[in-house]
Amino acid sequence: MKVFISADIEGVGAVARHEHSRVDGREYAVARSRMTGEVNAAIAGAFDGGATAVTVADAHNVGLNLIPEELDERALLVMGSPRPLSMVHGIDATFDALFCVGYHAMAATRDASIVHTFTGRIQEVHLGGVRIGEIGLNAALAGAFGVPLTFLAGDGAACREAEALLPGVRTLSVKEGIGSYAAVCQHPTRARAAIRAAAKEAAANPPAVKPLVLSGEVELVVRCTTASGADRAGMIPRTRRLDDLTVSYRGADVIEAFMAFNAMTCLVELVPFI
Ligand SMILES: [Zn+2]
Structure with missing residues (x-):
């Protein structure tokens, strides 16, 4: 059994503010160490549960x-950027499961880290008519290869979002948000032990969660926070401007729609001010 792990930082336990998540933040060094600790717990859990390879x-x-x-030396590491499939680059049909660690909820969710x-x-993203965030986007990319997202560790809001989108997914909450930049957190040692146990269970007894498959042409709708952001996102050929803040793009398939989204995010980040 091959497991692919996508690791983010905002949903790691004892990470609450941009001082943790920004690479120039004063708490970033300890935050990346906590992220590595949680990913190691998931890798160990996957192997405990019978995985033969982890990326x-x-x-x-x-x-x-x-x-x-x-990092647990049994795992392969995909690092650096840019990567066409971004947060899940390297996943393919040889994998049996996607695990997400350190994940957070979609933009504009309250009480979410x-x-x-x-x-x-970016304020809102719809793919195939479904409002989604990073969990949904990456579940859909994995789904394009027939791989289900079976386990997610993150904050409580991320877990609830995953459960609503992917019934049956196994989740593990390491903290509960108080607004956007504060949280009630488990001790890192407890969080890692819980992640390891849950990842083991997800690998040994895979939850009956289906791959998120969006087949055929798929509509991507992106609502930016500013009109200047939508101006830039609309520079991608074949986009349509739906209103002041919103552009859409019809992808030949989910991978192509995501590639357009990935390019849009690069462009909107170039806007220096409103
Ligand atoms: Zn993220």
Whole structure:
């Protein structure tokens, strides 16, 4: 059994503010160490549960967060950026399951840790008519290869979002948000033990959760936080401007729609001010 792990930082336990998640933040060094600890717990759990190979994608910022020397040496590490499939780059049909660790809820969710969808300049994303965030986007990419998202660790809001989108998914909450930038957190040691146990269970007894498959042409709708963001997102050929803040793109398939989204996020980040 092969497991692919996508690792973000905002949903890691004892990570609450941008001082943790920004690479120039004063708490970033300890946050990346906590992220590495939770990913190690998931890797160990996957192997405990019978996995034969684990690949981890470092999925926060430019993909240079996990500390390679401290990572479980049985896992392969996908690091750096840009990557066409971004947070799950490297996944393919040889994998049996996607695990998400350190995940957070979609943009504009209340009481959710450091909430966003790829960038703070995007307010809402719909794919195939379903409002989604990073959990849904990555579940859909995995689904394009027939791989189900079976386990997710993150904040309580991320767990509830995953359960609503993917009935049957196994989740593990390591903290509960108080607004966007405060949280009640488990001790890191307890969080890691719980992640390891839940990942083991997800690998040994895979939940009956189906791959998120969006077949055929798929409509992507992106609502930016500013009109200047939508101006930039609309520079992608074949986009349509739906209103002041919103652009849409019809992808030949979910992978192509995601590639357009990935390019849009790069463009909207170039807007220096409103
Ligand atoms: Zn994220």
